[in-house]
Amino acid sequence: MTHPVGTDAVLLGAWADIAGARRILDIGTGTGVIALMLAQRTENQRGIQIDAVEIHPDSAMCAGRNFAASPWADHLNVFETTIQNFAEIADNQYDLIISNPPFFSEKTKAPDETRRLGRHTATLPPNEMLAAVNKLLTPNGRFVVVLPVQEGWRLCESAVPAGLYWTLIAEVRGRREKPVERLLIEFQRDPYPFRKESILIYEDGLRYSTQYQELTQDFYL
Numbered sequence: 001m002t003h004p005v006g007t008d009a010v011l012l013g014a015w016a017d018i019a020g021a022r023r024i025l026d027i028g029t030g031t032g033v034i035a036l037m038l039a040q041r042t043e044n045q046r047g048i049q050i051d052a053v054e055i056h057p058d059s060a061m062c063a064g065r066n067f068a069a070s071p072w073a074d075h076l077n078v079f080e081t082t083i084q085n086f087a088e089i090a091d092n093q094y095d096l097i098i099s100n101p102p103f104f105s106e107k108t109k110a111p112d113e114t115r116r117l118g119r120h121t122a123t124l125p126p127n128e129m130l131a132a133v134n135k136l137l138t139p140n141g142r143f144v145v146v147l148p149v150q151e152g153w154r155l156c157e158s159a160v161p162a163g164l165y166w167t168l169i170a171e172v173r174g175r176r177e178k179p180v181e182r183l184l185i186e187f188q189r190d191p192y193p194f195r196k197e198s199i200l201i202y203e204d205g206l207r208y209s210t211q212y213q214e215l216t217q218d219f220y221l
Contacts, residue, residue: 036072
């Protein structure tokens with residue numbers, strides 16, 4: 001069983017800066033939703049290539065079917081492998097690398113293999129992800145992730161020795177009165193300039209905020 005599409009993926013796919021990105025890599029694509037969102041956002045640009053890496057066989061197969069059934073099938077590829085292995089065999093670098101990575105580091109593992117692969121850092125330790133990104137990212141490229149707050153700041157600290165620096169962070173709140181729940185983080189090799197912004201998902205009750213609707217309007221029916 002594959003993971004359902006969540007708010008994290010939708011936010012990440014809609015928020016990531018695609019300016020100048022001709023080659024894009026999605027790490028841990030799952031069913032391929034983020035790669036498909038980026039394909040839709042770049043559909044009027046020429047020469048776009050989007051590659052996706054997925055370790056779980058059923059998810060990789062599902063992503064492949066979704067890619068083939070989409071209007072952008074000719075420039076979407078999925079590779080069933082780890083990003084660690086992909087970094088060793090890839091002969092290209094990417095202008096944009098994007099990931100909704102695993103983040104649970106607790107010793108207790110989910111009993112279901114798919115959930116375990118998708119949610120625990122044992123399958124993709126942050127230092128190994130950063131090493132792969134450092135090898136695969138072009139000199140002026142961007143690496144974009146979504147993570148819970150604590151894990152996000154830890155990744156920011158871990159990225160510095162790898163020569164990657166956060167240049168933009170969006171703090172995501174479900175509601176105004178709630179604490180920040182997620183960080184959308186953009187990394188680049190040049191540490192300056194850097195800035196922060198905020199995203200509110202719900203205005204009141206279950207009504208999406210105007211900001212969230214404007215950000216994601218191209219992806220909801």
